[in-house]
Amino acid sequence: MSYKEDSDIKIFSGSQADADEDFLRQIEALDHHRHNGNIEKARQLGRNLYELVKEDAGREKDVDPEFKEGKMPVKAGVLAMFTAEAALNMYLPSTQLSTIAIAELHRLLAKINSPVYEKILESPAYSFYYLCLRKGGDDAVEEIGRAFSEHCRHEGEEKYVRYGRYIYEVVTKEVLKQIALMDFAD
Template identity: 30%
Template sequence: MPDDNDIRIAGDHPSRERPEENILDHTAQELEREKRNGNLERARQLGALVAGEMWASDSESLFGADAAEGGQGLFERRLLYAFAASTGLERYTPNQLCARTALSSFYDVLKKEAPDLYDQLENSFAFSFYYLDLRRGQRVPADIGKSFAMLCNREDDPVYARLGEALYLRFLDVIEAQAKSLHFVVEPGGDQ
């Protein structure tokens, strides 16, 4: 016959019984903290800055461009910039909530201000190549450069591979500088 010590009362270990409640509670606390300290607004601003840089007529995506690249080259540069935005916004914001907010803002601004470019991004498969390069994780910038060259139909051109690598690194530097200029707050208890 069991004694009273063998009986477990519901609620003794709520984290074991209802983990989804703990996750929701943590997410709500994180959301409130990031709203209060201004990081969500900073993330929205960062996404808009990064998007504005992408489609501006004097944008970073045009850095070092020449007429020989043509329209396809410009398009591939912008795709690479968008990929750098997705990785850079995650890297240079204090947590996943801010990263998701910044990326959402990035795409919202593109959709509104450059709808043709937004549609082209949605229909491109270039991100698949770049994500594979990222997941391999060995020589990410060099591999991304090779994918860039291939997407530009210049897979045998080492100059294009180095160009893609240099552009990716430059785009990340630009995004990092933009993030630093917004002075995100990093609080104890945050993701990082």
């Protein structure tokens, strides 16, 4: 048998009935969220987070001035956006609602044509932060801080690790607060 021959490979897929059933469940869930107001709440959540994100990140009084200069606001923005998206995916009652909230947040950020937003979209750091969360466990926040310090080219420097943890914790707390204010229906 040549290396191009694939007669010994079997590909098993679910039946069309399974795919149709899954599709119908998704439609039913979307319809449920539409009728109970959750879709509009998810959009509003995206708008609320946009209002928080678009404000000057340098407004934090406790932040070291070094983190307000050069590329640091963009690097902090990347982590903040990742954290907001991760928290929405983790804490909203469904992935459909998190997708709607994230899409609204991105739609509004793209609308203002921010060069910082473009850099956030192009950043490879999302992958590293995602891996930190995938590992999970009690060290996830610490790992996020370490990944942030590496992204800033200050690997292991405690000041950078601490700031990365701070961004992750503050943004997660704010997203949880905003989700609670929306009072999503079951």
